[in-house]
Amino acid sequence: MPPSTPPTRFVYLGPEGTFTETALSRAITSTEGSHDPRPSVAAALSAVRSGDADAALVPFENSVEGSVPATMDGLADGEPLVITREVFLEVAFVLAVRPGTALADVRSLASHPHALAQTSRRLAELLPGAPPVPATSTAAAAAAVAAGEVDAAVCAPIAASRYGLEILADDVADHAGAVTRFVLVSRPGPLPPPTGNDKTSLVAVVGDRTGALLELLTEFSVRGISLTRIESRPTRQRLGVYSFSLDCEGHVAEARVGEALAALHRLCDDVRFLGSYPREDGRENRTVPAESADAAFADAEDWLARLRSGEL
Numbered sequence: 001m002p003p004s005t006p007p008t009r010f011v012y013l014g015p016e017g018t019f020t021e022t023a024l025s026r027a028i029t030s031t032e033g034s035h036d037p038r039p040s041v042a043a044a045l046s047a048v049r050s051g052d053a054d055a056a057l058v059p060f061e062n063s064v065e066g067s068v069p070a071t072m073d074g075l076a077d078g079e080p081l082v083i084t085r086e087v088f089l090e091v092a093f094v095l096a097v098r099p100g101t102a103l104a105d106v107r108s109l110a111s112h113p114h115a116l117a118q119t120s121r122r123l124a125e126l127l128p129g130a131p132p133v134p135a136t137s138t139a140a141a142a143a144a145v146a147a148g149e150v151d152a153a154v155c156a157p158i159a160a161s162r163y164g165l166e167i168l169a170d171d172v173a174d175h176a177g178a179v180t181r182f183v184l185v186s187r188p189g190p191l192p193p194p195t196g197n198d199k200t201s202l203v204a205v206v207g208d209r210t211g212a213l214l215e216l217l218t219e220f221s222v223r224g225i226s227l228t229r230i231e232s233r234p235t236r237q238r239l240g241v242y243s244f245s246l247d248c249e250g251h252v253a254e255a256r257v258g259e260a261l262a263a264l265h266r267l268c269d270d271v272r273f274l275g276s277y278p279r280e281d282g283r284e285n286r287t288v289p290a291e292s293a294d295a296a297f298a299d300a301e302d303w304l305a306r307l308r309s310g311e312l
């Protein structure tokens with residue numbers, strides 16, 4: 001009998017009732033492995049690094065608020081981890097309190113900084129006297145309300161019911177239809193195979209010279225590769241030294257992407273590969289120009305080999 005593979009141990013930004021938990025359970029059923037909460041993004045990533053877990057689902061960016069710094073920095077630093085999957089979830093926020101609490105009784109309010117930022121205008125109208133306090137997650141804020149540490153939380157409806165809270169206001173987002181992108185990360189291993197509609201993520205530290213960013217972008221542009229995200233992050237070495245975190249269309253197994261990454265390796269002070277994985281945002285990669293397709297690279301390599309061997 002072949003040895004059975006142990007179930008995958010998934011961890012997620014907890015506690016129970018986070019949007020991240022919902023995103024994980026939509027993407028991966030519990031029959032595919034165990035789902036365990038961790039108290040912070042850093043704790044979820046370190047469980048994977050230490051081998052306590054096989055994969056972690058963490059929030060990466062939001063359509064309204066942008067990237068989640070704890071995730072960006074947690075992936076850019078420390079032992080390498082790679083993204084194997086992306087998951088998108090539309091998020092709707094509620095204002096939750098202990099049963100019987102009226103709006104006028106609310107003196108303090110907590111949530112994840114991304115949730116607070118996405119609801120700030122509406123909450124300023126509803127609760128002008130309640131200063132927002134950051135929490136490690138929306139569900140951690142709901143748990144703090146249940147424990148009597150704070151009066152109200154901005155969280156998912158599921159967190160309100162999980163912690164026995166009452167909903168004072170529904171849909172408190174300033175912009176309807178906000179979508180959060182989550183990523184599933186693992187220790188480096190075999191990559192998900194190319195599907196023809198993939199993304200590749202990386203972090204590059206460019207040298208301190210004129211045109212360095214333009215040179216980086218050129219390596220993608222000349223190979224017909226479209227970027228789907230780019231942003232700068234401080235490297236935390238000293239003021240003025242930045243890394244660029246970016247996603248591009250394509251899989252590192254494709255010649256154009258592999259060659260662009262190899263060029264970045266020559267050009268940049270540091271390049272960290274963060275994975276190639278299927279695109280799941282419902283969009284299709286652009287058509288690869290004929291001169292950037294794998295066949296064109298193979299043909300050019302063949303031509304060069306013949307030229308070098310004196311055959312041409």
Ligand SMILES: O=C(O)C(=O)Cc1ccccc1
Pocket residue numbers: 013017018019020021059062091112114115136137138139180
């Ligand atoms: O998953 C959660 O509940 C979080 O706290 C992170 C988050 C915050 C805001 C929107 C989506 C995810």
